[in-house]
Amino acid sequence: MPLDWAYVAVFALVGAGMAALPLGLVWLLAPRSQYPQKRVAYESGIIPFGEAWSQFHVRYYLFGLAFLLFDIEVIYMYPWAVVLRELGGFAFVEMLIFLGVLGVGLAYAWGKGALEWV
Amino acid sequence: MNAEALAFYTLAAMVLAGGGLVVLSRNLVHAAVSLVPTLLGVAGLYVLLHAEFVTAIQILIYVGAITVLILFVILLTEGATGLRVRQRNEQVPLAFVVCGALVLLLWGVLLRVPWGPPAGPMPAYNPGAVGRSFLLPYVLAFEVISLVILASLVGAIVIARREE
Amino acid sequence: MGVGGLFGALWQVELVRMVVLAAVVFTFLAVGGPLFLVLAERKISAWIQARVGPKHVGPHGLLQTVADTLKLLYKENIAPYRADVVLFSVAPILVAVAALLDWVVIPFAPGWVVRDLNVGVVYFAAVSSLTVIGILAGGWASNNKYSLLGGLRSAAQMVSYELPLGFSLILVATITGSLSTVRIVEAQPYPAYLYPSVVVAAVVFLVAATAEANRIPFDLPEAEAELVAGYFSEYTPMRFALFQLGEYGSLLASSALFTTLFLGGWKGPFQLPGAGPVVNGLVWFVLKTYAVVFFLMWVRWTYPRFRIDQLLGLSWKVLLPVSMVNLLVAGLLMVVVR
Numbered sequence: 001m002p003l004d005w006a007y008v009a010v011f012a013l014v015g016a017g018m019a020a021l022p023l024g025l026v027w028l029l030a031p032r033s034q035y036p037q038k039r040v041a042y043e044s045g046i047i048p049f050g051e052a053w054s055q056f057h058v059r060y061y062l063f064g065l066a067f068l069l070f071d072i073e074v075i076y077m078y079p080w081a082v083v084l085r086e087l088g089g090f091a092f093v094e095m096l097i098f099l100g101v102l103g104v105g106l107a108y109a110w111g112k113g114a115l116e117w118v
Numbered sequence: 119m120n121a122e123a124l125a126f127y128t129l130a131a132m133v134l135a136g137g138g139l140v141v142l143s144r145n146l147v148h149a150a151v152s153l154v155p156t157l158l159g160v161a162g163l164y165v166l167l168h169a170e171f172v173t174a175i176q177i178l179i180y181v182g183a184i185t186v187l188i189l190f191v192i193l194l195t196e197g198a199t200g201l202r203v204r205q206r207n208e209q210v211p212l213a214f215v216v217c218g219a220l221v222l223l224l225w226g227v228l229l230r231v232p233w234g235p236p237a238g239p240m241p242a243y244n245p246g247a248v249g250r251s252f253l254l255p256y257v258l259a260f261e262v263i264s265l266v267i268l269a270s271l272v273g274a275i276v277i278a279r280r281e282e
Numbered sequence: 283m284g285v286g287g288l289f290g291a292l293w294q295v296e297l298v299r300m301v302v303l304a305a306v307v308f309t310f311l312a313v314g315g316p317l318f319l320v321l322a323e324r325k326i327s328a329w330i331q332a333r334v335g336p337k338h339v340g341p342h343g344l345l346q347t348v349a350d351t352l353k354l355l356y357k358e359n360i361a362p363y364r365a366d367v368v369l370f371s372v373a374p375i376l377v378a379v380a381a382l383l384d385w386v387v388i389p390f391a392p393g394w395v396v397r398d399l400n401v402g403v404v405y406f407a408a409v410s411s412l413t414v415i416g417i418l419a420g421g422w423a424s425n426n427k428y429s430l431l432g433g434l435r436s437a438a439q440m441v442s443y444e445l446p447l448g449f450s451l452i453l454v455a456t457i458t459g460s461l462s463t464v465r466i467v468e469a470q471p472y473p474a475y476l477y478p479s480v481v482v483a484a485v486v487f488l489v490a491a492t493a494e495a496n497r498i499p500f501d502l503p504e505a506e507a508e509l510v511a512g513y514f515s516e517y518t519p520m521r522f523a524l525f526q527l528g529e530y531g532s533l534l535a536s537s538a539l540f541t542t543l544f545l546g547g548w549k550g551p552f553q554l555p556g557a558g559p560v561v562n563g564l565v566w567f568v569l570k571t572y573a574v575v576f577f578l579m580w581v582r583w584t585y586p587r588f589r590i591d592q593l594l595g596l597s598w599k600v601l602l603p604v605s606m607v608n609l610l611v612a613g614l615l616m617v618v619v620r
Contacts, residue, residue, distance in 0.1 A: 002125070004397040005165040005173065007300050008386055008405075011396075014304035015312065015382040019375045019524055022355065026520045030358045041362045041426040042515060057194065058278055060438055063594065064190040065274045067441040068183045069267045070602070074448040075175050076263060077609075078404055079249030081455035084613055085620060086246075091253045092617045094260065099606055101264040105271045106602065114275045115598045117591035121293065151369060151419055154412075174404040182411025182444075186437055189418050193434065244400050245461050 062114050073102050126166055133159035150188045157181050171245045303396055304382075312382040316530035321347045323579055330583040357519035365516065366423035373420030374517065374524035380412040381531030387463045388538045391548045391563030395464055402463040403451045406539055407444065410494065413528060414440050420525070421513035432512025435590065436496060442597040443493040443500075449605035450487035453479060453612055454543050463539075467547035475619060479612035484544040486601050486608075488578075491536035493597070495529060498582040500593055537574035538567075545570045 040047065077095070084091050109115055136156030143149040161176040252260045321336070321344065328335025336343035361367050386409075387402040389395040399405050414437050421433015455461050457476060458469035472480050493500040496512075514525045541547060547570075548563030557565065588596070 001168055001170055001400070002122075002165050003296070004399050005162070005170075006125075007303070007397045008383065009162070010297075010300040011304045011307070011383055011386055012379055014301055015308055015379040016375055018305065018308050018313075019378040019527075022520050022523070023359065023371075023375075025355050026357065026359055029355050031356070032358050039360060039363045041424070042428075060434055061187070061190045061194055062274070062278050063438050063442060064183075064187040065278075066271065066598075067445065068179075068187050069271050069274075070445050071179060071183045071441075071448070073264070073267055074445060074452065075179060075404075076252070076260070077449075077452045078401075078455060078461060079171070079245045079252055081249075081452045082245045082459055082461060083249035083253065084456045085459050085616060087250070087253055088620055089617050092613050094253055094257060095613065096610065097261055098264045099610060101261075101268050103603075103606065105268040106598075106606075108268075108272060109275055110599065112275050112279065114278070115595070117594050145366075147366070147369070147419075147422055151415070154415060170399070171401050171404070174401045174408050177408035178404065178411055182408060182414060183441065186414050186418065186441060189415075189422075190434075190437070193422070193430075245404075246459075 059117060066109060066114065069105070070102070073098075122166060125162070129159045129162040129166070132156070132162070146192045147189065150185060150192055153185050153188070154181055157185070171248050307385050307396065308382055311385050311534065312378065312527060312531045315534045316527050317347045317351065319530045319534060319575065320350075320526070322575070323582075326576065326579045327583045330580070351523065354519040354523050359521060360518045362425055362516050365425045369419045369423035370516075371521070373416045373423060374514075374521040374528070376416035376419070377413050377528030378524045378531070380409055380416065381528045381535060383409040383412075384532060384535035384539075388535065389464045389467055389542060389547055390567050391560045394548075394560060394563070398462055398464040401461050403455065403461050403466070403539075403543075406463075406535075407448060407451060410532060410535075411440075411444060413532065416528070417513050420517070424513075424516035426516050429513050429515045432515070436513055439496070439500065439590075439593060440494055442594055443490040443601075446486045446597060446601035446605050447490040447494065449602070449609055450483040450490070451543070453483040453605075453609050456609070456613060456616060463542050463547075467542055467549065470546045470549065473619075475615060476612055479608050479615070480544065482604065482608045484540070486605050487540060487543070488574075489601065490597075491533075491540065492578060492581065493593070495533045495536060495578075497533065497578065499585040499588050501587060533578065534571070534575065537578065538571045540574050541567060541570040545574075 076098070080091060080095050080098075084095075133156050136152050136154070136159060139152035140149045140156060143152060157176065157180040161173045161181075164170075164173040164176060324346070325335045325343075327333075336346035339346045339349045361370050384406055386396045387399050387405055389398070417440070418433045418437045421429045421431075421436070424430070454466055457472050457480070458466045460466060460469070514522050517525060546566075548567045550562060550566035554562045554565060
């Protein structure tokens with residue numbers, strides 16, 4: 001079984017190498033010229049003002065956190081899914097409770113407007 | 119050195135190098151992105167323990183969700199991005215003392231534990247075995263997890279709404 | 283466990299096999315596939331809009347994307363002022379590699395799969411989620427307001443749609459009792475009483491996969507009218523091409539996974555005359571996968587773009603509750619029928 005993941009590691013390394021190869025070719029082949037306007041960020045043609053790395057709205061964080069919590073829920077369901085048929089009604093009731101509690105969570109987030117993009 | 123040891127040392131080096139970058143980077147976004155090799159290295163260590171399901175979960179949750187969340191947090195903190203944050207303050211001596219104590223404690227544990235190959239065959243850590251343990255012996259813990267997640271969700275919403 | 287224990291007795295052979303397989307998969311699926319898909323997209327969009335499309339390079343314009351790619355080799359890589367050069371360079375590679383890693387668990391024909399992981403579908407979800415980091419890092423590193431906004435939108439969208447996607451995977455796993463893609467194909471066709479649930483899960487999967495690939499009607503992260511080109515606004519040719527490889531590569535991989543989970547993978551409605559099991563499987567697999575790709579392109583050139591509040595609402599308020607209920611209904615049916 002570690003062999004399976006050795007394949008994954010080799011794929012990642014070979015893939016990164018093959019993705020970097022054209023970048024190397026560009027470095028070798030492409031003509032280069034330097035003038036200051038070239039490296040100005042393109043912001044609809046006007047000269048960039050202010051700081052691009054500025055503060056962003058908290059709503060991204062709310063969605064990120066809600067995602068994380070539901071993602072944790074999802075990973076607990078994978079092992080459940082595999083054995084549902086084997087264990088039958090008992091497993092189903094357990095997941096009904098589990099999902100019920102999280103359904104309450106979703107309803108709460110919905111009701112509080114945490115799922116609104118305002 | 120056999121292949122398993124080679125894999126272990128490579129992964130451990132990856133984890134430590136990534137962790138070092140996380141701590142030492144003066145740029146918060148760099149620190150957050152350096153978590154990616156660290157967490158992937160830990161996923162690799164789970165592979166060596168034959169815990170395949172935990173490996174996939176480690177990538178899915180820690181790399182795919184928690185790192186993204188940390189990046190969101192950095193980007194919405196005023197003035198934290200693109201900034202060179204100072205890494206030292208007056209607490210450095212205290213930190214050395216605490217870390218030294220921790221190292222001594224871990225060293226003590228390391229010497230006491232009877233390390234050796236596990237007795238008997240490796241237990242099967244496939245998703246089915248994990249599912250059976252959740253639903254039969256650890257069912258209470260399993261259900262409590264849903265309450266913990268619910269509490270975190272409610273807490274996050276309450277805090278975020280207050281800040282607005 | 284010695285070298286032999288981890289890699290088998292002939293570990294050098296195994297290592298060569300890994301590298302060769304990785305190179306072959308990368309060339310044909312992660313590069314060749316997207317090149318063909320870009321051409322197909324241009325031809326299909328032209329056909330839908332009653333135009334001709336690319337026609338000058340090669341017969342019927344077939345070599346257009348190859349020529350475009352070669353042209354990119356002669357374009358300079360530029361990073362904007364005060365960009366974070368390290369992250370700016372690494373981000374596109376990460377996205378391209380994530381799309382390549384998807385292919386490890388896709389079964390093309392009986393016995394034709396790179397590795398049949400025990401946790402195949404979870405693995406697919408996990409490596410797909412690496413793309414989000416690449417896009418967010420690339421958008422931030424560009425030091426451009428549009429790029430950062432595009433990256434953030436893209437991340438918010440992709441993580442939101444990962445959840446309904448996960449629920450579709452779980453539904454398939456409950457039916458087949460396995461997370462291995464090969465076992466899932468072997469378990470099909472699914473029992474008839476579960477068809478309604480499977481159809482709901484398939485539709486959810488398709489919508490979520492479209493959103494994961496940042497395609498119309500979910501292409502807000504690169505909405506040209508508002509954000510220039512989104513997270514890759516500042517990217518110059520070859521690095522931009524790597525992002526495109528990642529995007530089209532994951533589109534192709536998602537279509538392949540849809541085929542595997544819901545359309546029976548390599549199994550065809552009938553055996554092709556005179557073809558062995560592998561050829562037969564490959565032909566059906568490719569046909570089905572490209573049918574899904576065609577469908578997604580058809581959608582892209584037919585529908586307008588969602589607003590961001592509608593987009594996130596669709597995921598959290600429609601797809602997520604629907605998949606939860608769908609899963610419970612299917613679970614109940616399975617328990618009762620058993």
